[in-house]
Every structure is written in structure tokens, then in C-alpha cells.
Amino acid sequence: MGNxxxxxxxxxxxxxxxGVGGLPATAETSTSKINIGGIDQPGAVIKxxxxxxxxxxxxxxxxxxxxRNCAAVHSEKVLDQVRIFGKNGDHNVLQNxxxxxxxxxxxxxYASPKAAAVIDQTGCLYEPHVSGVxxxxxxxxxxxxxxxxxxxxAVGRKTLFNQxxxxxxxxxxxxxxxxxxVLKCDVHSWMSAHVxxxxxxxxxxxxxxxxxxxxxxxxxxxxxxxxHEYRRYKPDQSPVSVTIGxxxxxxxxVTYKSKSKKKKKKKTQ
Amino acid sequence: xxKSCPQCGSYVGRNNATxxxxxxxxxRYAVLLVIATFLLVILGGTVTxxxxxxxxxxxxxxxxxxxxELPWMMWVGNIFWEHLHRLAGAAVGILCIVMAAWLWISQxxxxxxxxxxxxxxxxxxxxxxxxxxxxxxxxxxLAITHGVMGQLxxxxxxxxxxxxxxxxxxxxxxxxxxxxxxxxxxxxYLGRFSVFFFVVLLIQLILGAAMRHSEAGLAIFDFPSAYGxxxxxxxxxxxxxxxxxxxxxxxxxxxxxxxxMQVAVHFAHRVWAIVVxxxxxxxxxRLLRDxxxxxxxxxxxxxxxxxxxMQAALGASVIWSGRHSEVATAxxxxxxxxxxxxxxxxxxLMRLNLRSVMPSNQGGRVVxxxxxxxxxxxxxxxx
Numbered sequence: 001m002g003n004x005x006x007x008x009x010x011x012x013x014x015x016x017x018x019g020v021g022g023l024p025a026t027a028e029t030s031t032s033k034i035n036i037g038g039i040d041q042p043g044a045v046i047k048x049x050x051x052x053x054x055x056x057x058x059x060x061x062x063x064x065x066x067x068r069n070c071a072a073v074h075s076e077k078v079l080d081q082v083r084i085f086g087k088n089g090d091h092n093v094l095q096n097x098x099x100x101x102x103x104x105x106x107x108x109x110y111a112s113p114k115a116a117a118v119i120d121q122t123g124c125l126y127e128p129h130v131s132g133v134x135x136x137x138x139x140x141x142x143x144x145x146x147x148x149x150x151x152x153x154a155v156g157r158k159t160l161f162n163q164x165x166x167x168x169x170x171x172x173x174x175x176x177x178x179x180x181x182v183l184k185c186d187v188h189s190w191m192s193a194h195v196x197x198x199x200x201x202x203x204x205x206x207x208x209x210x211x212x213x214x215x216x217x218x219x220x221x222x223x224x225x226x227x228h229e230y231r232r233y234k235p236d237q238s239p240v241s242v243t244i245g246x247x248x249x250x251x252x253x254v255t256y257k258s259k260s261k262k263k264k265k266k267k268t269q
Numbered sequence: 270x271x272k273s274c275p276q277c278g279s280y281v282g283r284n285n286a287t288x289x290x291x292x293x294x295x296x297r298y299a300v301l302l303v304i305a306t307f308l309l310v311i312l313g314g315t316v317t318x319x320x321x322x323x324x325x326x327x328x329x330x331x332x333x334x335x336x337x338e339l340p341w342m343m344w345v346g347n348i349f350w351e352h353l354h355r356l357a358g359a360a361v362g363i364l365c366i367v368m369a370a371w372l373w374i375s376q377x378x379x380x381x382x383x384x385x386x387x388x389x390x391x392x393x394x395x396x397x398x399x400x401x402x403x404x405x406x407x408x409x410x411l412a413i414t415h416g417v418m419g420q421l422x423x424x425x426x427x428x429x430x431x432x433x434x435x436x437x438x439x440x441x442x443x444x445x446x447x448x449x450x451x452x453x454x455x456x457x458y459l460g461r462f463s464v465f466f467f468v469v470l471l472i473q474l475i476l477g478a479a480m481r482h483s484e485a486g487l488a489i490f491d492f493p494s495a496y497g498x499x500x501x502x503x504x505x506x507x508x509x510x511x512x513x514x515x516x517x518x519x520x521x522x523x524x525x526x527x528x529x530m531q532v533a534v535h536f537a538h539r540v541w542a543i544v545v546x547x548x549x550x551x552x553x554x555r556l557l558r559d560x561x562x563x564x565x566x567x568x569x570x571x572x573x574x575x576x577x578x579m580q581a582a583l584g585a586s587v588i589w590s591g592r593h594s595e596v597a598t599a600x601x602x603x604x605x606x607x608x609x610x611x612x613x614x615x616x617x618l619m620r621l622n623l624r625s626v627m628p629s630n631q632g633g634r635v636v637x638x639x640x641x642x643x644x645x646x647x648x649x650x651x652x
Contacts (some may be wrong), residue, residue, distance in 0.1 A: 067345040148343055150326050157483065157528075159407040162326045164333075186324035187346035231525065232516070259513065 043216035044244040046101075046224060048252035049093060050206045053236075055258070056091040059083055062190045069147035070124030070188060081129045081192070082230050086210055093210025094256050096130040097228045098196055100203035101214065102239050104222035110200045112136035116172070119183070119193060121149050121165065126183060126193030130229065132203045133195060135178065141171040149191070152184045162186075194229055219246045232259045291438035295371060299430035302364050306423045307605065309361050312354045313419055314601035317481050318594040321347030322412060328401035331355065358397055365393040368429070382432055389429060392422050409482050416478035420605050421471075424612035431616040436565055453622075455559045460618040462552055467615050469541075469548045470608050476538040477604060485531035486597060489539070491515065492588040501536055503529050542584060549577050556614075566621075569614045576607045 059079040064070040086093040116138035120127045124145055133139050141151050149165040153173070160181065163171050175181070175197040185191035196203070204212040214224075223239035233256045244250050316322050324347035325331045331339045331352055336359060339352055372386030396418050403411040431437055480486060495501035496511035509526045556570040583600040590596045 066347070069345060147345055148332065148348060150324055152323055152326075157409070159323075162323045162404075162407055164326050166332070186321055187348050189320050189347060232513075 042247035044219060044247060045213060045215050045249040046217060046222070046242055046244065046252060047211065047213040047249065048099075048254065049210045050097040050099070050212070050226065050235075051092055051210060051253060051255040052085060052094045052233075053092075053255045053257045054233075056085065057083075057258075064124055064188070064190070067124065067147055067188060069145065073123045073145070078123070078125065081125060083233075084129070087208040090209075093206070094228065094233070095206050095208055095210065096128070097206040097210075097212070097226050097254075097256070098130055098132060098194075098203065099206065099212045099214065099224060099226050100132070100196070100198060101200065101217070102223050102225035104220050105200055105202065106218075110134065113201070116140045118142060119195070120144050121151075121185070121191070124149075124185075124188050124191060126191060128193070128205065130194045130205050131196075132198050132205065133175065134201055135175060135197060135199050137174070139173045139175070139195065141165065141173070141183070143167055143169050148187060149185045150187055152186055153181050153195075154184065155179045155181055196227075217244060219244055219248070224252055226254050228256060233257070234259050291435050292375060292433065295375060296430065296433040296435070298368065298371065299426070299433045302361070302368055303423070303426045303430050303609070305357075305361050305364055306426045307602075307609065309354070309357045310419050310423055310605045311598065311602045312350070312357050313416065314598045314605075315594070316347075316350050316354045317412075317416065318597040318601070319347055319350055321350045323404060323407070324348050324351045325355070326404065328404045355400075358393075358400065362393050362397060365390050372429070379432075382429070385425075385429055385432070389422075389425055392418070392425060396422055412482040413475070413478045416482065417471075417475055420474055420608050423605060423609050427609050427612045428616050431613060431620070436617065437620055452559070456618060457622050459552075459555060459559065460615075460622045462555070463611065463615040463618045466548055466552045467608075467611050469545055470604075470611055473538070473541050473545050474604060474608060476534065476541055477601070480531075480534045480538050481597075481601070483531055483534060485527065485535045486587065486592045488527040488531035488535035490588060490591075492585050495536060495539070501532050503532060505529055508532055539584075542581065546577060546581060549573065553577075563621075565617055566614065569610050569617070573607060573610050573614070576603055576610065579603060580607060 061077040061079055062081075064074065064078065084095040085091045086095065112134040117131060117133040118140045119131060120142045122144040124147070143149050143165045146167060148167070150162060151165050151171055152162040153160040161173070165171055165185075177197065178199050179197050181195040181197065183193040183195060202214050202217060204214050206212045221241070221243045223241055225239040226235050228235075236255045236257065238254065240252050240254060242250050242252060327333065329336060332343060332348075334340070334343075336355060344352060369386035369390040373383050376382045376386075396415065399411055399415045399418065402408065403415050480488075489495045489501050491497065496508075496515060498511075502508050502511050505526070505528065508529065512526055553570050553574045556566060560566040560570065580600065580603045583596065583603055586596050587593075587600050
């Protein structure tokens with residue numbers, strides 16, 4: 001556990017030194033400068049906010065009584081992790097939206113970061129709930145809980161691996177192709193997380209104020225796509241076209257709305 | 270206490286006038302094995318309903334511990350159900366070892382039953398290995414096979430319990446009633462129909478297992494309609510469109526649209542349920558009409574009739590409850606009970622047909638019903 005903490009600290013310091021410390025923890029944009037023709041140039045930045053423009057429904061509480069070790073960690077009710085809005089009750093922004101450059105990048109092989117991406121199982125929840133890693137980058141799945149977990153990774157209906165995750169242990173995985181992975185704990189059925197494996201470093205996940213930032217882009221015409229786990233939340237525009245020059249910063253705002261139901265509900269749930 | 274059997278030395282039960290050996294304790298032990306296996310099947314169903322099948326990722330160890338050494342403090346969440354299922358499987362395995370040995374020692378005069386005991390032991394070992402490989406190989410096909418085999422294993426225990434019963438021992442003493450040969454033909458028909466009904470139930474079991482293990486229990490999430498229609502959409506775009514129309518804002522449970530394969534398997538399970546109810550209904554009506562005076566046939570027939578009605582209601586409740594795990598498990602367990610009872614009925618009918626006695630006013634002789642189809646060609650044996 002101590003080694004993991006040291007690695008995390010070292011990674012954070014490295015990011016701060018390189019000037020990318022403000023990036024979301026999962027965005028592995030390795031540098032804000034790019035090398036063009038042998039000369040370092042300032043990379044462009046696309047940043048923005050994901051807003052939420054519909055009425056917010058009540059989130060359901062998670063029942064953790066199947067394992068008292070989980071329930072004991074939380075003094076307050078834990079609400080579903082699928083729909084998380086802004087901090088301090090701000091329902092106008094949306095967290096855990098995955099944002100990435102979906103078109104416009106030169107097809108080349110990007111070097112994966114040496115630092116591992118980290119997902120922690122803490123309070124019997126995955127933290128972060130949504131994240132991204134690059135092909136070839138290490139993913140460390142920690143267990144900070146005082147209980148036993150298992151980590152099952154699946155792409156669609158196909159299970160990639162299923163490993164035990166004891167107290168204080170670390171699971172290390174490296175993925176070889178782009179895919180959307182769902183992590184689940186079968187011991188605690190409410191635990192799930194989404195990991196997107198990317199073939200480039202230009203992605204981010206919205207933070208608790210709904211913002212994101214993608215740094216170090218070469219100048220060019222790009223398309224920015226967004227994804228949220230909750231199927232009924234749809235963006236008003238996706239992808240978003242952005243033309244950006246050397247060292248420029250462009251801002252993007254996308255508003256998610258809940259898709260209204262067209263027909264009266266018939267089933268009971 | 271009965272007399273000692275001249276053939277095998279075991280105690281003979283109340284029907285000690287029979288020509289075959291009947292051990293009360295052997296039969297009681299066989300019934301115990303049926304009950305233990307049924308509980309094991311319910312536990313297996315609970316594991317699947319709760320999504321606990323992979324909660325213990327290693328096998329034959331459990332989180333590195335031996336099967337009987339996992340510390341109690343680690344029995345948390347769904348580990349409890351998965352590990353309990355493993356231990357219950359081991360317990361049934363031990364019961365099977367004893368049963369196989371008991372049959373081998375005591376049933377020299379019935380070699381088929383001795384080998385039945387060996388088959389039982391082999392099947393329980395195979396079933397255990399299959400359950401373990403399902404975990405280590407992350408195989409859905411193995412999971413489905415494990416689920417189906419579990420219930421077939423239950424049927425085998427029912428067969429052994431029937432074969433060790435007083436009824437079986439007195440099988441060649443059965444008086445099938447007043448109408449003589451005509452009724453024998455009816456029972457022969459019912460015997461064949463019981464096999465057909467069993468196969469119909471088996472297909473439904475396979476469909477149910479495929480549905481559960483492919484997470485398609487709610488692939489059609491309304492009932493009795495299917496996505497608001499008689500027949501659900503089977504294309505991905507149609508499913509997506511229909512889902513959007515049906516679901517409400519609060520329905521977070523559906524992370525992704527169901528696939529056409531999931532919808533197809535689910536719908537097949539529903540359609541086949543109609544076949545089961547139709548075939549089962551016809552079978553039960555015929556039994557109630559033709560098996561008067563045969564309580565050993567009527568009792569399971571009435572039980573199957575009641576269970577089929579309850580099963581249909583439970584199937585609907587699985588959907589209406591949003592696939593609540595306890596409701597889903599009850600549906601699976603009742604399905605197993607129906608299959609096992611139909612196996613009992615099948616065995617009893619076959620036994621009745623293979624060695625039956627004409628009424629005393631028609632000679633009181635044993636008739637062989639295996640070949641003839643008309644009364645004129647009935648071959649009278651054992652006169």
C-alpha cells in the first residue's frame with residue numbers, strides 16, 4: 001500500500017512539474033508542448049463544460065447491508081453512481097462524462113504514459129467511476145477497503161478477466177486494443193466502473209464542476225465526442241467540430257438532456 | 270421392523286410380500302439425497318439470481334483457501350452464496366459416494382441399479398468439475414450446461430429413490446383396475462406421453478438456463494406484452510427504439526440495450542411456456558381421467574398441475590418485480606420441482622407399464638406391454 005502511495009505522489013509531482021497537473025486524473029496527455037519539425041511548440045487546448053438541462057430525478061440509494069464492512073464506511077446514504085451531478089448540489093452540470101477527440105488526429109502510434117492509471121476500490125465503490133487508459137498503459141486497481149472484492153472486467157457480454165482483490169492488494173492490467181470495459185465486483189453487486197481504452201492520449205473525464213480539459217493538441221480540425229453512462233441522457237451535439245491553431249485554447253459546451261419518454265410507461269419496475 | 274431380504278440381507282419394508290428386495294433405510298436415504306440435491310439446485314439458482322457465480326474467482330480453492338478452510342469473516346456479500354453452494358455441492362457429493370457404495374453392496378440382484386449408483390457418482394463429480402471450470406474459464410456455455418445438468422442430476426436421484434421404493438418392489442403386483450387390457454393400453458400411451466412431457470420441460474429448462482446466464486431475464490421487460498406488442502422487435506435498432514418508448518426516467522438498471530439474441534432467447538422461453546402449459550394440461554387431464562384408483566400417479570399429477578399454475582404466475586412476477594432475485598430463484602426452484610415430479614411420474618408409469626398384472630377376473634397374469642399395440646397381440650407372460 002505504501003509503495004502505491006509513493007507512486008501516486010510521484011506521478012502527481014511529475015504532472016505538476018510538467019504543467020499538466022490540472023488535468024483530470026485519467027487524462028494522460030503527456031505534455032502541453034508538441035514537437036513539430038524538431039521544434040517544441042505550445043500545444044493547443046480544448047476545454048469546456050458539460051451542462052445538464054433537464055429536471056433532475058431523485059437518485060436511488062445503494063443498499064450495502066450485504067457486507068457490514070461496506071456499510072460501516074459510510075455515515076450517510078450512498079446514492080447511485082450512474083448519475084452524478086455537480087458538487088454542492090449543482091444540478092446544472094454533469095460529472096463522469098467521457099470526452100475524447102474522435103476525429104482529426106493523424107493516424108500514428110502514440111506512446112503510452114509510463115505512469116499507471118489508478119482505480120481504487122474504496123467504500124465499496126470504484127473511484128473514479130469513469131476513466132480512460134491508453135493502449136499499453138498500466139491500469140492499477142487498488143483495494144483500500146477492509147473487505148474482499150473481486151474484479152470482473154467485461155466487454156459487452158464477454159468477460160476478459162475475473163480476479164480476486166484482497167485488502168491492500170493491487171491488480172495490474174494492460175490492454176492491447178481500444179475497447180469499452182465495464183468493471184464489476186460480484187461480491188458487492190452494486191459496484192461497477194467504466195474504463196475506456198484509447199489509442200491516443202486526447203481524452204478527459206468531467207470533474208465535479210462539469211469541466212474537462214484536453215491539452216497538447218497539434219493545430220487542426222477535430223471532432224470532439226462525449227459519452228455518458230446513463231443511456232437516456234443525450235447530448236445536444238455530438239460530435240462537436242473544433243478548429244484550433246497553434247497554442248490556441250478553444251472552449252466547448254455540450255448540454256445533456258434527459259430524453260423524454262414518448263409513450264406512457266407500461267411496465268412496473 | 271420387516272424381515273431380512275433373502276437376496277441381499279437388508280431389511281424388507283412393509284411390502285414384504287414382494288418378490289423384490291426393498292430396504293426401508295436405503296429408500297429413506299435416497300429420499301434424503303433427493304431433498305439435499307433439491308436444496309443444492311435452489312442454492313445454485315440463488316447464486317445465478319444474485320449474480321454471484323464469479324464472486325469467488327478461483328477453483329478448487331476459494332480465495333486461495335481450501336474449500337473447507339475459508340475463514341468465516343470472508344463470507345461477505347455474494348461470497349457467502351457462492352461458497353455455500355460449493356460446500357453444499359461437496360456435501361451432496363459425499364452423500365452420493367455413500368449411495369453408490371450402498372447400492373453396489375446391496376443390489377447384486379439389480380445390476381442396472383448398481384450401475385445407476387455409479388452413474389450418479391460420476392455425474393456429481395462431472396457436475397462439480399463443470400461448475401469449477403465455469404468459474405475459471407469464464408464460460409457462459411459451461412454455466413448453462415452446469416445449470417441444466419444440475420436438474421437432470423436431481424431427476425436421477427428421483428429415479429433412484431423410486432427404484433428403491435416399496436412401490437417399485439411391488440411393481441409386479443399392480444392391479445391396474447377393472448377395465449383390463451384397454452386400461453393397460455391407456456397407461457402405455459400415458460407412459461409415452463410422460464416421456465414427451467419430460468422432453469418438453471427439458472427444452473424449457475435449457476431455454477431458461479440460457480436466458481438466465483446470458484443476462485436476458487429482463488430482455489423483454491413487460492408482460493404479457495413484449496415491448497408493448499405481441500411479438501417483440503428482433504433487430505438492434507427496433508429494440509433500441511422500443512426501449513426508449515417503454516422506459517422511464519428512473520430506470521437506471523438498463524445500462525445498455527438488449528441484443529437481438531437476448532430478446533430471442535427470452536421470447537422463446539415465453540413461447541415455450543405456452544407449449545409446456547398446453548402439453549402439461551393435456552397430460553394432467555388424461556391422467557386425472559384415466560388413473561383413477563392409482564394414487565401414486567394421481568398425487569404427482571395433481572402436484573404438477575398446481576405447480577404449473579404457480580410457475581406461470583411466478584414467471585410473470587419475475588418480470589413485474591424487475592427480476593427480483595428471490596422471485597427469480599423461486600421460479601427456477603419451482604421449475605426444478607416440476608421437472609423432478611414429472612420424472613417421478615415418468616418412472617412410475619414406466620414401471621407400471623413394464624410389469625403390470627391383469628385384474629384377477631381376467632386371469633391375474635402378468636402382461637408384457639412392450640411390444641403389442643392391439644389387444645389381440647398382447648403377449649401374456651409369467652402365467
